[in-house]
Amino acid sequence: MNIIVCVKQIPDPEIPPVKFKLDTESRCVVPPEGIPPVINPYDEQAVELALRLKEKHGGKITILTTGNESASGVVKHALSLGADEGIALTDKAFEGSDSFSTAYILSQAVRIIRDYDLVLCGRQAADWDESLVGAILAENLGLPLVTLAETVDVVDGELKVKRVTLDGYQVFSVSFPALVTVSHEVGQPRLPSGWGIVSASRRQIPVWDAKDIKADPAKIGFDASRRKLVKLFIPKREKKCEMIEGKTTAEASVKLAERLRQEGVI
Amino acid sequence: MAEYKGILICGEVREGKITTITRELITTGRKLSDDLNQRLSILLIGENIQEAAKEAVFFGVDVVYTVDDIPFAESPPEQYLALVSNIFQKAAPSIVLFGQADMGRDIAPRLAARLGASICMDCVELAIDPETRSLLQSKPVYGGNAVAVWASDDVQPQIVTMRPRAAAPAEPDPSREGEILPVAVKIDESVIKSILIETVKEEVKGIRLDEAKVIVAGGGGIDGKEGFELLKELAQILGGTIGITRVPCDEGWMPAGLEIGQTGHVVNPDLYVAVGISGAPQHLAGCSGSKCLVAINKNPEAHIFEEADFGIVGDYREALPPLIEKCKALKK
Ligand SMILES: Cc1cc2nc3c(=O)[nH]c(=O)nc-3n(C[C@H](O)[C@H](O)[C@H](O)COP(=O)(O)OP(=O)(O)OC[C@H]3O[C@@H](n4cnc5c(N)ncnc54)[C@H](O)[C@@H]3O)c2cc1C
Numbered sequence: 338m339n340i341i342v343c344v345k346q347i348p349d350p351e352i353p354p355v356k357f358k359l360d361t362e363s364r365c366v367v368p369p370e371g372i373p374p375v376i377n378p379y380d381e382q383a384v385e386l387a388l389r390l391k392e393k394h395g396g397k398i399t400i401l402t403t404g405n406e407s408a409s410g411v412v413k414h415a416l417s418l419g420a421d422e423g424i425a426l427t428d429k430a431f432e433g434s435d436s437f438s439t440a441y442i443l444s445q446a447v448r449i450i451r452d453y454d455l456v457l458c459g460r461q462a463a464d465w466d467e468s469l470v471g472a473i474l475a476e477n478l479g480l481p482l483v484t485l486a487e488t489v490d491v492v493d494g495e496l497k498v499k500r501v502t503l504d505g506y507q508v509f510s511v512s513f514p515a516l517v518t519v520s521h522e523v524g525q526p527r528l529p530s531g532w533g534i535v536s537a538s539r540r541q542i543p544v545w546d547a548k549d550i551k552a553d554p555a556k557i558g559f560d561a562s563r564r565k566l567v568k569l570f571i572p573k574r575e576k577k578c579e580m581i582e583g584k585t586t587a588e589a590s591v592k593l594a595e596r597l598r599q600e601g602v603i
Numbered sequence: 604m605a606e607y608k609g610i611l612i613c614g615e616v617r618e619g620k621i622t623t624i625t626r627e628l629i630t631t632g633r634k635l636s637d638d639l640n641q642r643l644s645i646l647l648i649g650e651n652i653q654e655a656a657k658e659a660v661f662f663g664v665d666v667v668y669t670v671d672d673i674p675f676a677e678s679p680p681e682q683y684l685a686l687v688s689n690i691f692q693k694a695a696p697s698i699v700l701f702g703q704a705d706m707g708r709d710i711a712p713r714l715a716a717r718l719g720a721s722i723c724m725d726c727v728e729l730a731i732d733p734e735t736r737s738l739l740q741s742k743p744v745y746g747g748n749a750v751a752v753w754a755s756d757d758v759q760p761q762i763v764t765m766r767p768r769a770a771a772p773a774e775p776d777p778s779r780e781g782e783i784l785p786v787a788v789k790i791d792e793s794v795i796k797s798i799l800i801e802t803v804k805e806e807v808k809g810i811r812l813d814e815a816k817v818i819v820a821g822g823g824g825i826d827g828k829e830g831f832e833l834l835k836e837l838a839q840i841l842g843g844t845i846g847i848t849r850v851p852c853d854e855g856w857m858p859a860g861l862e863i864g865q866t867g868h869v870v871n872p873d874l875y876v877a878v879g880i881s882g883a884p885q886h887l888a889g890c891s892g893s894k895c896l897v898a899i900n901k902n903p904e905a906h907i908f909e910e911a912d913f914g915i916v917g918d919y920r921e922a923l924p925p926l927i928e929k930c931k932a933l934k935k
Contacts, residue, residue, distance in 0.1 A: 350746050354884055354906050357748040366745060437716075465744050465751075466865070467724055472712035481796035482680075484709045497800075502705045503868065504860060505804040509679075511797045521849070521866065522859055563721035564755035567739070571749050578898070578911045586917030587925040593897065593915055594929035602874045602895045603817075603841055603930060 338396040338491070340387045341450060342420065343443055343458045343470070344380035346404050346411040349373070350463035357571070364569040366464075376411040379459025383519040384415045385526035386489060387457055394491060397421045399450060403431055403442050409542040417529035417537035424450075428546040433559030440473035442557060445550035447478060455496065456516040460485055471518040481511040487522035607697035607760050610636050612645040612664070613687060615706060616655045621647075623813065624702035624765075626662055626772035631729055631765055632700055633663040633773065635738075638731045641697070642666060646690050648683070650674055653783075660781035662773040667783045668694070677802065681795045684713050689788045691718065696760065698738060703764040715762045721755040722762040727769045738763075746865060747884035747891075767813070767869040768892050805860050810844040812861065817843025817874045820863060820890070823850035824879020824900065824919060831857060833923040834878060840930050846870065848886045864889035878919045882907030899923070 349372050358367040387398045400415040400423035402408050412423035426442055461468030475482035483498040490497045500507045501520050581596060583589035597603045610632045614625040636643035644666035645659050656667040668690050701707030703725045715722035728741040738761050740753045755761050819838040821831055838845050851857040863870055865888040875893035887910055898911035899922050908914045915922055
């Protein structure tokens with residue numbers, strides 16, 4: 338089974354909130370100092386799912402990313418985990434692309450790769466939290482789509498996908514080729530081996546630009562965007578926490594219960 | 604080019620009733636439609652929905668499109684998508700609203716791609732810019748660390764999913780009148796590419812998270828399955844239920860269906876007791892609407908105290924037993 342996994346490089350989403358900084362003027366997030374960007378966690382789980390499928394069914398895993406020059410770092414990370422090949426889609430003209438343009442760029446590359454049975458994407462990117470690219474990519478490529486996958490199996494030549502819902506799950510069956518977006522219920526991704534890291538770091542990641550993927554300039558970059566970001570801000574916390582103290586924790590607890598009773602909450 | 608006008612809600616009916624998230628969408632939609640002076644319509648799908656259609660009118664909708672020969676829950680996404688696209692052609696709305704729940708998360712992006720519409724997922728506020736008349740969409744980004752406001756003009760339809768609890772559910776007014784239009788839609792079977800084999804609802808014992816008045820939530824600090832027994836005891840005395848962060852879910856201490864946050868349930872109980880929870884924005888995204896938030900954490904620097912109304916610094920194993928005893932006594 339040949340699998341394409343789309344991955345994105347993002348600022349570490351789990352930094353302490355105090356380290357999160359904005360430039361409100363330019364409406365940009367300031368990358369936190371000294372904390373390197375990471376692979377979007379859901380995309381890493383998509384890579385993990387691809388590796389499990391490869392272990393069972395064989396085939397090849399190709400990693401695709403679009404982003405700036407440093408984005409090939411996440412491709413290398415995926416290679417260090419066991420993916421076979423990777424391509425970075427990088428061009429000044431791609432900058433400022435919205436989800437539609439990003440999906441368009443990826444779909445152009447997927448069409449060139451051509452030989453695939455399954456495309457995997459993370460359910461959403463943990464920076465802008467849009468959860469759009471996978472679905473739009475499936476529409477662009479005319480592929481059946483199952484979102485929010487926890488497990489994926491092959492049964493009688495069809496793809497069987499367990500989709501997570503808020504109060505349970507659904508099971509879908511679709512034909513190949515298909516696109517599946519992956520949720521965190523897949524579980525912890527594996528760690529790279531020492532050898533994996535060394536060999537991935539030596540790899541040269543091919544870079545494809547707008548010309549290579551025959552991108553229509555009207556469909557990419559800032560100008561193609563369907564909406565405008567007019568404001569970006571850190572929400573103000575108006576609350577002030579009333580700390581309940583006591584000589585011992587137990588004493589504080591009793592006071593807390595009394596305080597909550599006073600407030601009418603219990 | 605077609606003139607897009609009006610607001611269309613993709614509504615949900617469960618057991619013959621309009622769901623809470625749909626009532627919240629009606630509140631949001633009603634406000635927009637009054638501001639724009641345009642009609643508010645809703646699409647309802649499922650068997651036996653005529654009562655629900657009337658209910659929708661009472662809640663504030665002007666036009667109800669009903670499709671009653673398709674069971675909603677068993678409908679594969681392509682079928683629902685084809686249906687919405689069909690109603691979209693009929694109604695030509697400028698704004699389409701979904702709830703950020705199972706259906707909206709899945710269908711809204713596909714619909715945007717299909718219609719060439721603009722889309723914004725997981726919004727918490729919508730407003731009409733008084734000058735430009737464009738739709739301003741506020742949406743938490745970076746896990747909730749920041750809020751982005753997007754604007755899109757009205758030459759193209761705009762699709763939005765709304766986060767649960769972003770608006771109060773609409774209240775019924777039985778004197779309201781509206782149109783109910785049953786629609787027969789013939790779906791070309793060949794568009795259906797996925798087979799829905801089964802839908803499984805995991806039984807929740809006791810109170811549902813989205814209906815609970817009190818939630819006692821545990822995080823990584825609980826450090827194992829056993830610790831949750833204390834939380835359960837407190838929840839029971841307060842007439843509430845248990846919630847969790849991502850950590851107990853990943854560690855397998857508790858069922859994943861109890862997760863609260865950006866990717867789990869969004870709740871707004873009267874009382875939320877966060878025990879051993881650091882207060883990551885992705886978790887707060889699901890509980891910051893709680894009326895009273897109490898934090899118990901052994902780290903005085905924990906971010907949860909920024910968000911809480913009341914706090915105790917201490918080990919939960921020492922804090923909970925006396926709290927349980929005192930609550931018991933007070934409840935008598
Ligand atoms: C894209 C993305 C989406 C996410 N979505 C969600 C989501 O929907 N929901 C969610 O919950 N998380 C989500 N997360 C994870 C989130 O970022 C945090 O990692 C998670 O919420 C941390 O959980 P926690 O606070 O329980 O655990 P920890 O961060 O491990 O914190 C444990 C806390 O317990 C305290 N503690 C330890 N021992 C004790 C004790 N004995 N007594 C009292 N206090 C103690 C510690 O001081 C600490 O503050 C998401 C992350 C990402 C990247």
